[in-house]
Amino acid sequence: MTNINHSPHTEQHLRSSDVISDVVIGMSDGLTVPFALAAGLSGAVASSSLIVTAGIAEIVAGSIAMGLGGYLAGRTEADHYDSERRREMTEVETVPEREKEEVREVFADMGLSFTLQMAIADELAKDKTKWVDFMMQYELGLDKPDPNRATKSALTIGLSYVVGGLLPLSPYFILARPHDALLYSCGLTLICLFIFGYFKSKVTGQPPISGALKVMLIGALAAAAAFGVARLIQ
């Protein structure tokens, strides 16, 4: 759910592409939640096999919920864009003066003088496609979505969640006693969270070391809280 929807800054900035954003969304939850769940159960049950079952059920549930959630968000965005575009097209045809007024409002908000607002509105009105494109982007703030975005997004988020979730679970596959597995799982996951946080921060233009520590801290806090609560109610 992490929002790294940064806009491009052409001067110095690395642009975070949609794929990277989806990997980050899937992996930050995938590394954290199954890790914390397994840690929590380690405080409450005697057998690793049960933790593996719960962990895998969580990974399946989480990857499908997040993947399909990403798919629907992508489809919704595309449908929304299409329906708004059709509406703008109709409005430009039927109520051009009101739409020109809306163009002027965009530039009035920028603080431009009335003379310039009028000149711009008249120039844009000469080409209806360009006019509608302008309204979509600057009045409504909608970018044209990639038609395959929804499917790609679903697969990327889901797979990243699976990969992220299997890492903290792997020691429980091998070691029968949950407390032994928990130690390895903590070590492995904190290292992975650090590496993941480092690259995530690099890509989103944040200071990498402090970003890596923050990501690691979230995972550690979630796991510690889950461990404490599960032990209390066991």
Add this chain to the structure above:
Amino acid sequence: MTNINHSPHTEQHLRSSDVISDVVIGMSDGLTVPFALAAGLSGAVASSSLIVTAGIAEIVAGSIAMGLGGYLAGRTEADHYDSERRREMTEVETVPEREKEEVREVFADMGLSFTLQMAIADELAKDKTKWVDFMMQYELGLDKPDPNRATKSALTIGLSYVVGGLLPLSPYFILARPHDALLYSCGLTLICLFIFGYFKSKVTGQPPISGALKVMLIGALAAAAAFGVARLIQ
């Protein structure tokens, strides 16, 4: 992680506020993942109390991971805005001609003539604060973030996850046999997912019935898959 980041359409659209967006983010995962995890474990273990332990561990882990994730995303956004603003302020002072060129590029992309581009750039350059505000919003596409957004976001997402997660888990508190509890949990959760999906779709301007069915379908698929996989590996 669901992206309902719609822009306002002043003519007919209900605007989804940040709080609603956070409730949707927390609750869509909260209703789905703990429900699916409990369903998965119902296929694999004999006692409801273990499912309650796992479910609560998951809710604690998930709400902290998502809440803190939301907090950091909000802080990152605010820091990013501040650092970009400082940079633009410096650039407007030190390389005004290059920055004017960048203003012109924004309007060249809109398809405006060179004469208008020049007139706009000259007019904006008269007021440096306005100029920088313009660069932030239209060159970089960054809106000024609410300073309390990060904290509010964290609490709203985390609480929504807890509320969403406790609903599907409630039958397991009461009924000792997981299979009995599973039936009630399915019924209760599918109804809640439908109601949640209905309001979510209303708020984001989508057709409410089909939106409600989609949200319900994601939950059902995630739970069915988790149930099947957990039963296979038990």
